[in-house]
Amino acid sequence: MDLSTGCSKIRTAVFISGTGSNLKSLIKFSKTIKSPISIEFIVSNNSKAKGLNYSKIYKIKKKILNFENKNLSEKKLLSVLKANNIEMICLAGFMKILSKNFIKKFKGKILNIHPSLLPKYKGLNTHQRAINNKEKYSGCTVHFVNARLDSGKIILQKKVKISKNETKASLAKKILVQEHKLYPKAILKAFNL
Numbered sequence: 019m020d021l022s023t024g025c026s027k028i029r030t031a032v033f034i035s036g037t038g039s040n041l042k043s044l045i046k047f048s049k050t051i052k053s054p055i056s057i058e059f060i061v062s063n064n065s066k067a068k069g070l071n072y073s074k075i076y077k078i079k080k081k082i083l084n085f086e087n088k089n090l091s092e093k094k095l096l097s098v099l100k101a102n103n104i105e106m107i108c109l110a111g112f113m114k115i116l117s118k119n120f121i122k123k124f125k126g127k128i129l130n131i132h133p134s135l136l137p138k139y140k141g142l143n144t145h146q147r148a149i150n151n152k153e154k155y156s157g158c159t160v161h162f163v164n165a166r167l168d169s170g171k172i173i174l175q176k177k178v179k180i181s182k183n184e185t186k187a188s189l190a191k192k193i194l195v196q197e198h199k200l201y202p203k204a205i206l207k208a209f210n211l
C-alpha cells in the first residue's frame with residue numbers, strides 16, 4: 019500500500035453498521051506494536067449499531083450519517099475525515115455502498131472484509147446462498163475496495179468448511195471467528211509487513 023510507514027501509525031477510520039465485532043478486533047490489533055494503523059475514527063450509517071459502544075469504551079471519535087441522501091452524507095463524511103487527517107478506511111460490516119466519487123478520494127486506501135470466498139457470493143445473504151448451492155467450503159476475504167461491489171484486488175482469504183447440518187447462523191458464527199484473525203493479517207500484508 020502506498021502510504022508512508024514512518025514512525026507514526028496510519029490514521030484509520032473504521033466504518034460499521036452493526037455489532038462491530040470486527041471493529042473490536044481491529045482496535046485490539048491497532049494497539050499492538052506490530053500494527054501499522056491506529057484507529058482514530060468510527061463511522062456508522064446506523065445510530066443504533068451496537069458497535070458504536072466501542073467509541074465510548076476506547077475513546078474513539080465517531081460520526082453517524084444516515085446515508086438517506088448518499089451525496090450529502092458522503093460530502094459531510096469527506097469533510098470530517100479530512101478534518102481528522104484520516105488516511106485509510108477499513109469497512110467492517112458496513113452495509114452501504116460507497117459512491118465512485120468517494121472511493122476515488124481514498125483510492126487504494128479502502129479495505130473491506132466480506133464473508134465469502136470472493137469472487138463467489140458477492141453482495142448479501144452469502145451464507146445461505148453457499149449452503150443452498152451445497153458448497154463444501156465458504157470463508158472470508160479481505161480486499162481493496164474499487165468502484166465495483168466486492169470486486170477489488172484480494173489481499174487474503176480464509177477457507178472454512180461447511181458442515182453437514184450447517185445453518186446460515188452457525189456458518190456466520192464460524193466465519194466471523196476467522197474474520198477477526200484475517201483482517202489484521204491482511205492489513206499487515208497490505209503494508210508488506
Ligand code: GAR
Nearest residue numbers: 036037038039040041111131132133
Ligand atoms: C461480518 O461478517 C462482515 O464480513 C459482514 O458483516 C458482518 C459484520 O459483523 N460484512 C458484509 O456482509 C459486507 N457486505 P461485525 O459487525 O460483528 O463485524
